[in-house]
Amino acid sequence: MNQVRRDxxxxxxxxTRREIIGLLSRRTLNLNNVADHFTISRPAVAKHIRILTECxxxxxxxxxxxxxxxxxxKGLKEVSxxxxxxxxxxxxxxxxxxRFLDEDLPDENL
Amino acid sequence: MNQVRRDxxxxxxxxTRREIIGLLSRRTLNLNNVADHFTISRPAVAKHIRILTECxxxxxxxxxxxxxxxxxxKGLKEVSxxxxxxxxxxxxxxxxxxRFLDEDLPDENL
DNA sequence: TATAAATGAAACCAAACGGTTTCCAAAAAA
DNA sequence: TTTTTTGGAAACCGTTTGGTTTCATTTATA
Numbered sequence: 001m002n003q004v005r006r007d008x009x010x011x012x013x014x015x016t017r018r019e020i021i022g023l024l025s026r027r028t029l030n031l032n033n034v035a036d037h038f039t040i041s042r043p044a045v046a047k048h049i050r051i052l053t054e055c056x057x058x059x060x061x062x063x064x065x066x067x068x069x070x071x072x073x074k075g076l077k078e079v080s081x082x083x084x085x086x087x088x089x090x091x092x093x094x095x096x097x098x099r100f101l102d103e104d105l106p107d108e109n110l
Numbered sequence: 111m112n113q114v115r116r117d118x119x120x121x122x123x124x125x126t127r128r129e130i131i132g133l134l135s136r137r138t139l140n141l142n143n144v145a146d147h148f149t150i151s152r153p154a155v156a157k158h159i160r161i162l163t164e165c166x167x168x169x170x171x172x173x174x175x176x177x178x179x180x181x182x183x184k185g186l187k188e189v190s191x192x193x194x195x196x197x198x199x200x201x202x203x204x205x206x207x208x209r210f211l212d213e214d215l216p217d218e219n220l
Numbered sequence: 221t222a223t224a225a226a227t228g229a230a231a232c233c234a235a236a237c238g239g240t241t242t243c244c245a246a247a248a249a250a
Numbered sequence: 251t252t253t254t255t256t257g258g259a260a261a262c263c264g265t266t267t268g269g270t271t272t273c274a275t276t277t278a279t280a
Contacts (some may be wrong), residue, residue, distance in 0.1 A: 012270080018192070025191035025196055032226060044269055057248075065226045065277040073199035080197070082128070083190035086135055089183035124238080141257060154239055154255070175247040175256045 006054040008075045009082075016040070017048050024058060024071035031067045116164040118185045119192075126150070127158050134181035136167060141177045 012018055016038065023029060023037060035045040050068055052058035056075050061068045122128055126148065133139060133147060145155040162168035165184045171178045201216055 007123075007125070008121045009125075009128070013117075013120045015117070015119075019121070021196070025199070030226080040268085041270065042227080043229090043271085047268075062227095065275095067227065071196075071199070073196040076193045076196050077200040080190060080193035083186045083193065086131070086181075086183040086186050087190070089135070089181070090187040093266090126238090142255085145260090150238085151240065152257075153241085157238075172257095175245095177257065 004033065008055045008057065011051055011057060012076075014048065014051075016045075017052060020045070020048055021057060021071060021073065024069055025073060026067075028068050028070045033060055033068065034069060036091040054108065068069060118165045118167065118188055121161055121165040121167060122186075122189065124158065127157075127162060128160065129154070129169060130158055133179060134179055135183060138178050138180045143177065144179060152209060157170065 003067060012021070018038070023034060025106065033050065034049065035042040038045060043050065049058060051062065053060055057071065057073055059070050059072050061098055111133070122131070130144060133144060141156055141159065142152065144159065145152040148155060158170060159170065163170055165175050165185055167181065169180050171180065
């Protein structure tokens with residue numbers, strides 16, 4: 001029962017789970033509503049939802065016979081922060097420097 | 111031989127690969143130099159490097175008997191952009207709104 | 221109350237993953 | 251010219267992943 005606290009990077013590595021995140025970011029849906037957006041089976045979607053809840057990106061709330069799934073994407077800040085650590089790598093200024101180093105310096109300087 | 115053009119989200123899902131990215135973001139290293147930072151075997155590291163090259167985050171350059179691995183992290187922009195799509199979810203203002211909706215509205219409004 | 225809807229849970233499966241050890245080839249150094 | 255260094259490649263292995271089908275249970279609805 002102990003929440004495994006799964007890694008958020010691993011959770012978002014699957015394209016289906018990223019799609020689910022996109023869906024739930026717009027509105028809360030029950031399991032079948034989520035599954036309706038995919039060709040895979042409902043149990044498969046349920047497993048994806050469970051993985052997303054294990055890392056806190058989704059919370060579920062049972063009401064009657066339905067399980068409502070709600071996005072809680074604060075955990076994506078970790079991903080954003082990590083990627084932004086390397087922001088310099090995709091800035092135009094650095095691209096220019098990179099080109100300069102690659103093309104204009106003699107090989108011996110590597 | 112055909113470059114599979116692996117998904118960058120999947121590539122960064124492994125913590126060892128994220129560490130390799132961190133290493134190579136500071137300086138170019140050959141394979142053994144990279145492997146020295148880990149307890150896993152050199153072939154295991156080589157496999158991680160290959161995965162990183164398949165999605166363009168690392169480029170390799172053979173010189174003599176050495177394989178130099180260089181970070182090219184422009185591909186992380188895709189990750190940053192995707193995560194930032196949901197930036198609203200971790201902003202303090204929205205947190206306050208969320209608390210308001212969760213606690214101050216009657217359940218019937220769900 | 222009988223039926224339909226929504227979901228959890230279990231058993232199963234093939235493929236991918238992350239790792240290993242072993243061996244070989246090429247390049248550099250002694 | 252031996253010997254060492256560097257790393258590619260192959261074979262193998264246990265676990266995880268992402269999917270399935272089937273069945274049981276609970277809750278609404280006719």
